[in-house]
Amino acid sequence: MTRGNANDRDDGVWLSRRRLLGATGALAGAGYLASAGGRAQTTSTIELGGEIAGWRGRSPEEIADETNPTLRLEAGQEYRVTWTNLDGFGHNIALLDDDGGVLERTSVMSEEGESQSLTFTASEAMAEYVCEPHEGSMRGTISFGNETVTETTTESDSDPVVPEGPTVALDRIAGGFEVPTDFAAPPGDGRRFVLDLPGQVYVHTDDGLREEPFLDVGDRLAELTAERGLLGIAFHPEFADNGRFYLRYSAPLADDAPxxxxxxEVLAEFTVNEDGTGTDPDSERVLLAIDEPTPYHNGGAITFGPDGYLYASYGDGGSPKDMGPGHAEDWYDANGGGNGQDVTENLLGSVLRIDVDGESDGNPYAIPEDNPLVGQEGLDEHFAWGFRNPWRMGFSNGELYVADVGQSRYEEVNRVVKGGNYGWNVREGTHCFGTENVSDVPEECPDSTPPDVRGGEPLRDPVVEYPHQRDGEFIGISVVGGYIYGNDAIPGLEGKYVFGDYSQKGNPRGSLFAATPTEDGQWDFSELRIAGAESGAVEGYLIAIGRDETGDLYALTSAGDLGGAVHRITAAEGEAASSTAAGTQNATAATGSTGTAPTSSTAGTASTAGPTTGSGTTGAVTDRRTSAATDTSRTATGRGTSTGATASNPRTDGSGASATGDTNGSGGNASGDTTATDGPGFGVLAALAGVAGLAARRLGRDK
Incomplete structure (x- = not known):
C-alpha cells in the first residue's frame, strides 16, 4: 500500500500559520487592526483583488499592492473582506484553519469586475485565506494581534529547499509573442518553428524571425480563455520528403458533442506548399477530434517516437479532482471518477500512440499492432494512462518523459512505458489523493489495480517529484517537461534531465531544474541559476522547453521582464566548456528518430546548417512587431469545414457521459453550496489568463 501524509503539512501547500508569522510585518492600520485597548465597535473592511496569479492587496494602506498579503486580525472583531474579480475566471474566498478545514467560504464568482463580500467574526482558529479553485497561487496567511514567532535557524535549516545547480544564461533569439507554447526543429532543415497561443506558427532561422506566419489557424480556434489555443507541433520523420507536420489546437465544440x-481538441495534419516556405490551411486533414468537458487540462503535447509513431498527450478533462460531468466512473470506488483510470469510455487522461501513415476501421490513422490494449478491453489508441494534465513531453535517448501537472500539492515527471498506469486520481505523485477533501488525504491507497482490472497493473512512481512548497519556501506550481541535455557546452549539465516550473508563486518568475537520471528510484535535482537575473530565476512565466536538431535547449517565456520570447539556454559567461557541443549529439538522438537525418531543407531559402551550438550569438535577435495575431479586423468565426468532424474523419467522442451543470472549470457551483478545490490546471495558460485575454481581445473576440 502507498502511504499518504495527511499530517506532513510542510511538504504540501498547507503551511502552518505560526511558521509564517515571523516573516510577516505588522499591519496595524486604523479600521484594520483593533487597538490593544479594546474591541472595535465597527466592522473593519479589507479590500482585495482576485486573479489567478494571486490575491492583490488594495486596502488598508499597509497591504496595498502586495501579492497574497498577510491579514493581521484581532480575535472577536468583526471584519468584512470585499474582493473584486480581476480576470474573469472562477474564484471564491475561503478561510481555513491550521489543518486546512474550511471555516467560512463564499460561492464561486467568474464575472470580471464583479465584487463579493464575506463578513465574519475573527477567531484564532483562522490560519489562511485561499481561492479554492486556485489555491496553489491564491493563498495568504492570517495572523492575530502582535503575535510573532522567532524561529531559531540552524545551518542545515538555512540550506535552500532545492540545491543550487550550475549557472546558465538565457540568450534571447526572438520575441514579441503573446504566449509561445511549443517549439520544434525538423532534422536537417535548419529552421526552428515556434507556436503562438492565438494560432500562428512562426519560423526562426539564423537570419532572425520571419514576420509572416508559416501557418495561421487562428480563425479555427475556440475562444482564447483558460487553457485553450494552439498547443503543440510535431514534424513527420520524413518531413524533408513529404512536407507533413501536425498541430494540436482547441476548436469550437463539435455539433454532435454534448x-x-x-x-x-483537434489533432490535424498539414502539408507545406511546393517551395516549403509556407502552408495552405486548406491542406488540413483532421486525425482526431476529442470533446473536452471543460477548457482546462487539455494536455497538448505531440511528438514522434523512435518507432515512427505519433504520440499525443491528453489531460483528464479539467473538472477538479477528475470527477463530475464528462468524467467516467472507474475501478477505484474510494474516489469519485475519473478519466485518468478509465480506458474504455474515452481517451482522456492518457498518452495516445497512432500510425499517421495508415488507415484502419474508417479512421484516418492506423493502430500500432503492439499498442497495449489491442485485443483487450479498452480503446486501442491508448499507450499509457493515469495522467492529470500532461502538458509537455518528449523523447530523450529513446525514452519518453512526460511531465504531469499536479492539483494542489505535488508536481511530477514520469518515465513512461507502454501500458504504464501513472496513478491519477488514486495518487498525486507518490502520495494518496482523496476526492472528498484534498486537504485530508487518505492514509492508505492501492499501489496497483485489482486483479480483475488488467491483471492488477502497478501504479508507477514518477522519477521526479516535488511539493509546491516546503518549509515556507515556494518551489513551483506547474511542472514543465524538458529533455536530457546531450551536449557538453554547458558545464555540469551533460546527461542531466533539464525541466522547469512555470512559476514559484503564481507570479511571473519561473524556474529551470536539472535532474540526475538513475536506473531506479527518484532523481535528485537542483535549480539552475540564471545569469544576470536579480532573483537568479527565470524572470517571466516558463511556458515550455524546446530542443533543436543539434541538442541545444530553449526556454519559452511569457509576461514578466522577459515577455513572450524564445531564449537559447547557454553557458554563463566565463563558464563555457573548453570544447563546443557541435557534433556531440546527432540529429537522431535529438529528435527521437531512428532514421538517418535528411541533409537538405524543404525550403529553398532556408539555411541548411543548424545554429552554432551553445554560442547564444548565432543569428539575429528579432521581435515579432506585426503579424496576423494583432490584426483586429479578424473575427472568431469557428473552424472551417476542412477541420470539422466528417464521416471520412470521424470524431472520437471524449465524453463517455452526458454533461450537466457547471463546466467552466472554476471548481465550484454558482450557488456556493459546495466548492471543489482545484490546483492551477497546467498553470501555464490558466495563470496567464490576462495574457490570453489580451490575445483574445486583439483577435476581436469577447473575453
Missing part, C-alpha cells in the same frame, strides 16, 4: 461541454 451541449454542455467546452470545446473539441
Amino acid at each position: 451541449a454542455e461541454f467546452s470545446h473539441t
Whole structure:
C-alpha cells in the first residue's frame, strides 16, 4: 500500500500559520487592526483583488499592492473582506484553519469586475485565506494581534529547499509573442518553428524571425480563455520528403458533442506548399477530434517516437479532482471518477500512440499492432494512462518523459512505458489523493489495480517529484517537461534531465531544474541559476522547453521582464566548456528518430546548417512587431469545414457521459453550496489568463 501524509503539512501547500508569522510585518492600520485597548465597535473592511496569479492587496494602506498579503486580525472583531474579480475566471474566498478545514467560504464568482463580500467574526482558529479553485497561487496567511514567532535557524535549516545547480544564461533569439507554447526543429532543415497561443506558427532561422506566419489557424480556434489555443507541433520523420507536420489546437465544440461541454481538441495534419516556405490551411486533414468537458487540462503535447509513431498527450478533462460531468466512473470506488483510470469510455487522461501513415476501421490513422490494449478491453489508441494534465513531453535517448501537472500539492515527471498506469486520481505523485477533501488525504491507497482490472497493473512512481512548497519556501506550481541535455557546452549539465516550473508563486518568475537520471528510484535535482537575473530565476512565466536538431535547449517565456520570447539556454559567461557541443549529439538522438537525418531543407531559402551550438550569438535577435495575431479586423468565426468532424474523419467522442451543470472549470457551483478545490490546471495558460485575454481581445473576440 502507498502511504499518504495527511499530517506532513510542510511538504504540501498547507503551511502552518505560526511558521509564517515571523516573516510577516505588522499591519496595524486604523479600521484594520483593533487597538490593544479594546474591541472595535465597527466592522473593519479589507479590500482585495482576485486573479489567478494571486490575491492583490488594495486596502488598508499597509497591504496595498502586495501579492497574497498577510491579514493581521484581532480575535472577536468583526471584519468584512470585499474582493473584486480581476480576470474573469472562477474564484471564491475561503478561510481555513491550521489543518486546512474550511471555516467560512463564499460561492464561486467568474464575472470580471464583479465584487463579493464575506463578513465574519475573527477567531484564532483562522490560519489562511485561499481561492479554492486556485489555491496553489491564491493563498495568504492570517495572523492575530502582535503575535510573532522567532524561529531559531540552524545551518542545515538555512540550506535552500532545492540545491543550487550550475549557472546558465538565457540568450534571447526572438520575441514579441503573446504566449509561445511549443517549439520544434525538423532534422536537417535548419529552421526552428515556434507556436503562438492565438494560432500562428512562426519560423526562426539564423537570419532572425520571419514576420509572416508559416501557418495561421487562428480563425479555427475556440475562444482564447483558460487553457485553450494552439498547443503543440510535431514534424513527420520524413518531413524533408513529404512536407507533413501536425498541430494540436482547441476548436469550437463539435455539433454532435454534448451541449454542455467546452470545446473539441483537434489533432490535424498539414502539408507545406511546393517551395516549403509556407502552408495552405486548406491542406488540413483532421486525425482526431476529442470533446473536452471543460477548457482546462487539455494536455497538448505531440511528438514522434523512435518507432515512427505519433504520440499525443491528453489531460483528464479539467473538472477538479477528475470527477463530475464528462468524467467516467472507474475501478477505484474510494474516489469519485475519473478519466485518468478509465480506458474504455474515452481517451482522456492518457498518452495516445497512432500510425499517421495508415488507415484502419474508417479512421484516418492506423493502430500500432503492439499498442497495449489491442485485443483487450479498452480503446486501442491508448499507450499509457493515469495522467492529470500532461502538458509537455518528449523523447530523450529513446525514452519518453512526460511531465504531469499536479492539483494542489505535488508536481511530477514520469518515465513512461507502454501500458504504464501513472496513478491519477488514486495518487498525486507518490502520495494518496482523496476526492472528498484534498486537504485530508487518505492514509492508505492501492499501489496497483485489482486483479480483475488488467491483471492488477502497478501504479508507477514518477522519477521526479516535488511539493509546491516546503518549509515556507515556494518551489513551483506547474511542472514543465524538458529533455536530457546531450551536449557538453554547458558545464555540469551533460546527461542531466533539464525541466522547469512555470512559476514559484503564481507570479511571473519561473524556474529551470536539472535532474540526475538513475536506473531506479527518484532523481535528485537542483535549480539552475540564471545569469544576470536579480532573483537568479527565470524572470517571466516558463511556458515550455524546446530542443533543436543539434541538442541545444530553449526556454519559452511569457509576461514578466522577459515577455513572450524564445531564449537559447547557454553557458554563463566565463563558464563555457573548453570544447563546443557541435557534433556531440546527432540529429537522431535529438529528435527521437531512428532514421538517418535528411541533409537538405524543404525550403529553398532556408539555411541548411543548424545554429552554432551553445554560442547564444548565432543569428539575429528579432521581435515579432506585426503579424496576423494583432490584426483586429479578424473575427472568431469557428473552424472551417476542412477541420470539422466528417464521416471520412470521424470524431472520437471524449465524453463517455452526458454533461450537466457547471463546466467552466472554476471548481465550484454558482450557488456556493459546495466548492471543489482545484490546483492551477497546467498553470501555464490558466495563470496567464490576462495574457490570453489580451490575445483574445486583439483577435476581436469577447473575453
